[in-house]
Amino acid sequence: MAIHCTLLNVGLKEVFMDQAIESGQSLSVRANWIKWIVLTLVSLVAGYAIVLMYAQNETIFALLTLVVVASGVVIFAREDTYSHRYIYPGVAAMVVFIIFPLMYTIGIAFTNYSGTNQLTFERVQTQFLAKTYDQPNSAYQFELYQVENYKIQLHFEKNGENYQTDAFNLGASEPITLAPSNGEKAGTKAAIRFIIQNRDALTKLNIISSDGHPLSMSGLREFSASSPLYQLQEDNITLVSQFDGEILKPNMDAGFYQAINAQGEFVGDTISPGFVVGNGWKNFTRIFLDKGIQGPFIQIFIWTVIFAGLTVLFTLAVGLVLASIVQWDELKGKAVYRMLLILPYAVPAFISILIFKGLFNQSFGEINQLLEGIFNFKVNWFTDPYMAKTMILIVNTWLGYPYIMILCMGLLKSIPSDLYEASAIDGAGPLDNFFKITLPLMIKPLTPLLIASFAFNFNNFVLIQLLTNGAPDIIGSSTPAGHTDLLVSYTYRIAFEGGGGQDFGLASAIATLIFIVVGALALLNLRVSKKQQA
Amino acid sequence: MPIVKSKNEKKRVWFAHLFLWVFCAAILFPLLMVVAISFREGNFASGSLIPTDPTLEHWKLALGIAVTNADGSITNPPFPVLLWLWNSIKVAGITSIFVLALSTTCAYAFARMRFAGKKVLLEGMLIFQMFPAVLALVALYALFDKVGQYIPFLGLNTHGGLIFAYLGGIALHVWTIKGYFETIDKSLEEAASLDGATPWQTFRLILLPLSVPILAVVFILSFVAAITEVPVASILLVDVDKYTLAVGMQQYLYPQNYLWGDFAAAAVLSALPITIVFLLAQKWLVGGLTAGGNKG
Numbered sequence: 001m002a003i004h005c006t007l008l009n010v011g012l013k014e015v016f017m018d019q020a021i022e023s024g025q026s027l028s029v030r031a032n033w034i035k036w037i038v039l040t041l042v043s044l045v046a047g048y049a050i051v052l053m054y055a056q057n058e059t060i061f062a063l064l065t066l067v068v069v070a071s072g073v074v075i076f077a078r079e080d081t082y083s084h085r086y087i088y089p090g091v092a093a094m095v096v097f098i099i100f101p102l103m104y105t106i107g108i109a110f111t112n113y114s115g116t117n118q119l120t121f122e123r124v125q126t127q128f129l130a131k132t133y134d135q136p137n138s139a140y141q142f143e144l145y146q147v148e149n150y151k152i153q154l155h156f157e158k159n160g161e162n163y164q165t166d167a168f169n170l171g172a173s174e175p176i177t178l179a180p181s182n183g184e185k186a187g188t189k190a191a192i193r194f195i196i197q198n199r200d201a202l203t204k205l206n207i208i209s210s211d212g213h214p215l216s217m218s219g220l221r222e223f224s225a226s227s228p229l230y231q232l233q234e235d236n237i238t239l240v241s242q243f244d245g246e247i248l249k250p251n252m253d254a255g256f257y258q259a260i261n262a263q264g265e266f267v268g269d270t271i272s273p274g275f276v277v278g279n280g281w282k283n284f285t286r287i288f289l290d291k292g293i294q295g296p297f298i299q300i301f302i303w304t305v306i307f308a309g310l311t312v313l314f315t316l317a318v319g320l321v322l323a324s325i326v327q328w329d330e331l332k333g334k335a336v337y338r339m340l341l342i343l344p345y346a347v348p349a350f351i352s353i354l355i356f357k358g359l360f361n362q363s364f365g366e367i368n369q370l371l372e373g374i375f376n377f378k379v380n381w382f383t384d385p386y387m388a389k390t391m392i393l394i395v396n397t398w399l400g401y402p403y404i405m406i407l408c409m410g411l412l413k414s415i416p417s418d419l420y421e422a423s424a425i426d427g428a429g430p431l432d433n434f435f436k437i438t439l440p441l442m443i444k445p446l447t448p449l450l451i452a453s454f455a456f457n458f459n460n461f462v463l464i465q466l467l468t469n470g471a472p473d474i475i476g477s478s479t480p481a482g483h484t485d486l487l488v489s490y491t492y493r494i495a496f497e498g499g500g501g502q503d504f505g506l507a508s509a510i511a512t513l514i515f516i517v518v519g520a521l522a523l524l525n526l527r528v529s530k531k532q533q534a
Numbered sequence: 535m536p537i538v539k540s541k542n543e544k545k546r547v548w549f550a551h552l553f554l555w556v557f558c559a560a561i562l563f564p565l566l567m568v569v570a571i572s573f574r575e576g577n578f579a580s581g582s583l584i585p586t587d588p589t590l591e592h593w594k595l596a597l598g599i600a601v602t603n604a605d606g607s608i609t610n611p612p613f614p615v616l617l618w619l620w621n622s623i624k625v626a627g628i629t630s631i632f633v634l635a636l637s638t639t640c641a642y643a644f645a646r647m648r649f650a651g652k653k654v655l656l657e658g659m660l661i662f663q664m665f666p667a668v669l670a671l672v673a674l675y676a677l678f679d680k681v682g683q684y685i686p687f688l689g690l691n692t693h694g695g696l697i698f699a700y701l702g703g704i705a706l707h708v709w710t711i712k713g714y715f716e717t718i719d720k721s722l723e724e725a726a727s728l729d730g731a732t733p734w735q736t737f738r739l740i741l742l743p744l745s746v747p748i749l750a751v752v753f754i755l756s757f758v759a760a761i762t763e764v765p766v767a768s769i770l771l772v773d774v775d776k777y778t779l780a781v782g783m784q785q786y787l788y789p790q791n792y793l794w795g796d797f798a799a800a801a802v803l804s805a806l807p808i809t810i811v812f813l814l815a816q817k818w819l820v821g822g823l824t825a826g827g828n829k830g
Contacts (some may be wrong), residue, residue, distance in 0.1 A: 496671070518666075
């Protein structure tokens with residue numbers, strides 16, 4: 001070994017000497033130049049992007065880019081942060097993809113962000129100001145004629161009077177003013193199909209009637225004078241309808257524009273689209289006070305804890321027993337057993353969960369066919385809450401025991417064999433060995449792993465999403481919620497399932513509560529593993 | 535090995551064998567059943583474990599070959615399974631390479647260097663790793679919507695974006711690799727740096743070649759993790775042609791369109807390569823898993 005090392009040392013010395021001679025000073029100076037040019041370029045590009053984002057009111061994303069890029073530039077520019085250069089890429093990835101989404105989610109929890117309230121106030125106001133209405137009795141019938149040089153000419157008719165445009169190209173953007181005509185039309189009349197094909201271009205035309213009103217296409221055969229529906233008042237928030245004089249003000253509690261009466265009170269319905277406003281702790285109080293949310297939330301929370309707890313218990317029981325048997329020296333063919341027993345862990349979970357979904361299917365599933373053949377009854381695996389929960393625990397134990405078994409096989413090796421010899425001398429049986437030696441000695445090193453397993457199963461989204469999707473539904477819930485939903489899948493359904501109106505704010509509030517639970521588990525885990533090392 | 539043997543030792547061995555046989559049979563039942571179903575006729579047929587009238591129709595469909603039925607009608611493959619498999623392998627392969635690059639450099643600094651905030655960063659990474667991405671999906675969606683406006687190939691509905699999103703999950707790998715680096719003797723690197731090697735050179739030319747086994751473990755673990763990830767992929771990917779297997783396979787078992795037989799063939803086809811790789815690498819993986827567990 002010593003000789004080998006020396007040889008290697010000599011070899012290394014040559015490598016580094018060569019590189020040092022080759023590179024010399026000029027190379028390192030050049031490398032330094034390149035570094036500074038790259039850093040400057042990165043700063044410039046990022047700076048431009050940040051200003052752009054800030055100008056578009058994307059303050060949070062501008063801030064994120066600023067923090068990530070600036071810290072990177074500083075770390076690579078300074079010499080005394082050399083070590084940080086190695087961890088920067090990894091830590092930056094964690095900040096962008098784990099920590100930032102966490103903070104952003106917590107931020108959403110304090111807003112009314114939802115399917116109906118998605119845009120910023122400015123964007124919503126712009127949408128209102130872009131609304132138009134057709135002025136009564138202003139419709140012009142039109143016909144489109146194709147003339148030479150691929151140009152077109154429009155002929156209009158209203159109340160027996162004829163107007164026409166000059167010939168123009170279809171993509172024209174300059175204003176086109178109508179002139180009175182005598183009704184003579186040149187070229188060939190275009191079929192309705194041509195109008196349909198070029199509808200977008202026709203809609204964009206800027207045509208002005210002979211008395212100065214802008215006209216826009218209001219049907220396949222007519223243009224009409226339209227004008228903006230709302231006019232913005234001087235306070236920059238109030239909108240007045242030009243159609244019926246209704247006054248709209250933004251209701252900052254609801255996040256909608258709403259009509260007001262003479263006293264300035266909000267009356268009538270809110271008008272979509274809504275905008276995002278902060279609503280303080282409202283989402284959190286809804287979880288605990290709103291009957292349609294509180295009931296399912298507490299029920300689902302209890303089931304989540306039971307599910308995670310029982311999963312840990314069952315996988316531990318099965319995994320530890322199997323590990324003890326498979327490690328037994330007297331047993332032949334251990335390697336084969338070990339491979340077969342690990343198989344559920346080797347098959348990708350998303351496939352095996354879907355396999356179970358099909359096998360447990362109430363009408364066509366093989367498991368019910370088997371039960372019917374032998375015992376002559378069928379089990380309602382997906383419609384009966386208790387059977388659905390039983391099924392989930394069976395499937396999750398199947399999925400989870402190999403991991404615990406693998407861990408236990410590693411840890412069992414560390415139990416000194418003379419303990420078992422001593423117990424054999426005392427005449428103890430295998431059960432005594434397991435409960436009095438193996439289990440007590442294994443529990444301590446296993447504890448942090450079991451806490452991690454509890455935390456993982458507390459948030460076992462994939463299992464529920466693929467197997468039951470929460471079925472059967474909880475009756476009387478105002479959000480999508482099922483008996484087998486875990487808190488994570490419940491949150492996911494509130495945010496992404498159509499029925500409840502995609503309430504991102506509420507979903508983020510529940511997610512924030514889960515963060516607290518997960519954070520507590522993570523800290524507990526860290527403390528337990530530290531104590532063990534001490 | 536215990537020296538004292540009890541008289542009923544033999545009985546116990548037989549009992550253990552019997553128990554393991556019954557248990558293995560129960561555990562393997564679902565997997566064997568799916569293989570059997572993939573050879574059955576139609577999507578609703580029932581039958582025994584060994585199909586009486588085996589057919590290859592589901593397998594042809596899974597491999598993307600149209601099937602001509604007895605009545606002359608043609609059944610086209612319902613979903614592009616091979617394309618999904620390729621998407622999965624592509625995303626997982628590229629992800630693993632980047633994850634490996636990020637986590638080895640991180641682990642090197644954590645194992646060999648002293649710098650401000652080292653302990654806080656290490657523990658912080660471990661804690662934040664436990665927060666599931668499912669809960670921040672709204673934020674991730676908004677993030678990639680925004681990224682896509684500036685860098686289109688990393689936006690929503692792109693594989694680039696998905697790979698990018700997976701790069702956050704390196705904390706456990708950093709711990710695993712760091713633990714392994716700490717078992718390697720420092721004297722070689724010290725000798726090299728005496729001879730004028732920079733820290734980067736000692737890392738790349740000495741430490742990395744010595745760490746190939748653990749790098750293989752981390753590569754396989756992150757490969758499997760990327761292939762089996764469902765929630766982020768199902769939010770970011772929109773087009774059927776962009777799906778990975780984990781997103782696509784769900785399409786088979788909707789109540790309105792229940793394709794049990796076709797699913798079985800596609801499931802066996804796509805699970806086989808991953809399962810075989812896992813079983814072959816099992817010995818090293820077990821070491822890697824426990825190393826990650828005993829957070830050194």
